[in-house]
Every structure is written in structure tokens, then in C-alpha cells.
Amino acid sequence: MKALITGGTGFVGSCLTGRLLDLGWDVTITGRSSKSSYAGRKGFSQIVCDTTIKGDWQTRVADMDVVINLAGKNIFTRWNAGNKLEIKESRFLTTINLVEAMSKGNVRVFLSTSASGFYGDRKDDILTEKSSKGDGFLSDVCMVWENQALKAEANGIRTVLMRFGMILGKEGGALKMMVTPFKLGLGGKLGAGDHWMSWMHIDDLVSAILLLIKHEGARGPINFCSPYAIRNNDFTRAMAHALGRPAFFTIPSWALKGVMGELADALLSSQRMVAGELNSLGHHFSYPEIDMALTHLLG
Numbered sequence: 001m002k003a004l005i006t007g008g009t010g011f012v013g014s015c016l017t018g019r020l021l022d023l024g025w026d027v028t029i030t031g032r033s034s035k036s037s038y039a040g041r042k043g044f045s046q047i048v049c050d051t052t053i054k055g056d057w058q059t060r061v062a063d064m065d066v067v068i069n070l071a072g073k074n075i076f077t078r079w080n081a082g083n084k085l086e087i088k089e090s091r092f093l094t095t096i097n098l099v100e101a102m103s104k105g106n107v108r109v110f111l112s113t114s115a116s117g118f119y120g121d122r123k124d125d126i127l128t129e130k131s132s133k134g135d136g137f138l139s140d141v142c143m144v145w146e147n148q149a150l151k152a153e154a155n156g157i158r159t160v161l162m163r164f165g166m167i168l169g170k171e172g173g174a175l176k177m178m179v180t181p182f183k184l185g186l187g188g189k190l191g192a193g194d195h196w197m198s199w200m201h202i203d204d205l206v207s208a209i210l211l212l213i214k215h216e217g218a219r220g221p222i223n224f225c226s227p228y229a230i231r232n233n234d235f236t237r238a239m240a241h242a243l244g245r246p247a248f249f250t251i252p253s254w255a256l257k258g259v260m261g262e263l264a265d266a267l268l269s270s271q272r273m274v275a276g277e278l279n280s281l282g283h284h285f286s287y288p289e290i291d292m293a294l295t296h297l298l299g
């Protein structure tokens with residue numbers, strides 16, 4: 001099998017690439033930087049390019065069986081006008097260019113990323129794939145990102161929209177940013193700590209992607225989260241427990257907003273996603289509960 005992964009140099013892309021290579025796949029990644037720890041591995045190749053710009057890289061897409069779209073500027077940055085534009089364009093233009101490139105080839109399945117941010121701030125609502133879009137910048141970004149990806153269906157390509165919750169892995173993402181403060185005993189809940197967080201262990205994300213590639217019935221939005229969302233204060237306790245450190249602090253909402261600006265609203269927003277579609281499709285979770293996941297990753 002031949003797969004192309006945009007954003008293959010990032011946290012999720014690197015983990016997925018490693019697993020697909022282990023399974024004997026040919027994996028081509030795109031990224032603007034030339035660094036990949038898989039350089040030289042059998043079946044691996046990298047196209048150094050900016051996928052927001054049309055170019056020769058698009059001709060390589062047509063030849064693939066599977067395309068996985070992960071590229072996007074990291075949202076953990078100050079949300080000024082320039083960064084917001086880059087957050088949008090890195091996702092929208094990459095997706096538009098991919099859909100155009102796939103229209104000429106043999107791609108069978110297209111998996112494109114979205115996020116729990118699609119649902120906005122929903123307090124205690126239980127969020128299935130049928131729940132409506134929310135409000136706010138991230139929700140608007142996710143909607144346009146998804147709508148661009150869905151255009152691949154018009155060319156007969158089965159398209160899956162992966163609405164990622166917080167992906168937990170050692171190599172990157174939110175967990176990597178949180179470990180040091182927690183190890184120093186400076187970890188704490190955010191604001192009142194009662195907002196819901198949807199999360200997924202990186203190994204479960206990779207196995208879910210493998211399932212969705214194979215399962216002909218999988219298409220449209222799919223929540224990528226464990227069966228059990230958790231409130232922020234319970235997540236904080238679980239982190240402290242896994243690291244054997246205290247977590248007495250509260251980071252007040254006003255302080256978070258002062259330091260992070262508009263991003264703080266996203267960090268304080270509540271998304272209680274459930275893994276409705278993944279459960280229906282028969283996905284087996286290796287780490288359904290937060291203590292299992294954090295003990296595996298941090299223990």
C-alpha cells in the first residue's frame with residue numbers, strides 16, 4: 001500500500017509514518033523542513049515542499065492508495081491576525097491543493113484532520129458526530145477545513161473527517177508541553193477545572209486510522225477520542241498521580257487570558273465528545289481510560 005501524509009514531519013505524522021513503515025507500507029511525507037528520523041528506512045520518502053503552494057509535489061499524490069492530511073500551523077501560538085491567517089491558510093490551501101491533485105489519480109481513501117474545536121464550547125453536552133457546529137474561531141476553521149476536504153467525495157474518493165481530541169503521546173502535542181511543569185510540581189487545573197476534555201492515546205489514534213482505511217463503510221466526520229472524556233480537574237489529578245507529583249495550583253482564567261490571549265478561550269472551552277462512530281465501526285481501544293493512558297506514557 002502507498003500512503004502520502006501531509007504534515008508528516010509533525011507529532012502525529014511521525015508516529016503514523018513509523019507504524020505504516022513497520023507494516024511494510026510505502027510512505028511519502030510532505031513537510032517544509034527536511035528533518036525526518038525515517039530518512040533511509042525502506043519504503044520511506046519525503047517531499048520537501050510547502051503544500052499551501054501548488055507545485056510538482058501534487059503529481060506524486062495521484063499515484064497513492066491513501067492520502068492522510070495532517071498539515072497545519074500549530075495553534076499553540078498567540079492568535080494575532082498574522083498567526084490566525086496562517087492557521088487557516090496552512091489547512092485550507094493544503095486541503096484545496098490535495099483535493100485538486102487527487103482528482104486526477106487512483107486514491108481510494110482520503111483521511112483529513114479536523115478537531116474537537118468544531119463543536120465550540122458546549123459545557124456538559126454529549127457531542128456525537130451528529131452534534132451541530134459551535135461558535136468561535138476554531139469552530140469556523142474546522143468547518144471550512146472539513147468542507148474543503150469533502151469535495152474529494154465528488155471525485156469518488158471515500159473521505160473521512162478525523163475530529164481529533166487532545167492526542168496524548170510522549171513525542172509531542174499537549175502532553176509534552178505539560179510534563180515539565182507537572183514534574184516541577186507546578187501543574188494545576190485551568191480556571192474552575194470543570195470543563196470537559198476529549199483525549200486519545202496516540203496508539204489508539206494510529207489503530208483507528210488503520211481501521212478507517214480498511215473499513216469501506218467509514219466516511220464523513222468521526223470523533224477521535226477515547227470513550228471517556230474527563231473534566232480538567234480530573235485530568236490534572238491523573239497527571240499528578242502518574243508522575244507522583246502534587247498539583248495544588250489553579251491557573252486562573254484571567255491569568256491564562258493575560259498570557260495567551262484568545263487561545264485561552266479555546267483551552268477553557270468544554271468538549272465532551274464521545275467515540276460514537278469508532279465504537280460502531282468496532283474500534284478496540286487499548287487505552288480507554290486516562291489512568292491507563294498516562295501510566296503507559298509517563299510511568
Ligand SMILES: NC(=O)c1ccc[n+]([C@@H]2O[C@H](COP(=O)([O-])OP(=O)(O)OC[C@H]3O[C@@H](n4cnc5c(N)ncnc54)[C@H](OP(=O)(O)O)[C@@H]3O)[C@@H](O)[C@H]2O)c1
Nearest residue numbers: 007009010011012031032033071072073090164166167173
Ligand atoms: N496533536 C493534537 O492533540 C491535535 C488535536 C487536534 C487537532 N490536531 C491537528 O492534527 C494535525 C496534526 O497534529 P500534530 O500534533 O502532529 O501537529 P504538529 O506536530 O504541529 O505538526 C504539524 C505539521 O503541519 C506542518 N505545518 C505547520 N505549519 C505549516 C504551514 N504554515 N504550512 C504547511 N504545513 C505546515 C508541519 O510541517 P513543516 O513545518 O515541516 O512544514 C508539521 O508536519 C494538525 O493539523 C493539528 O491541528 C492535533
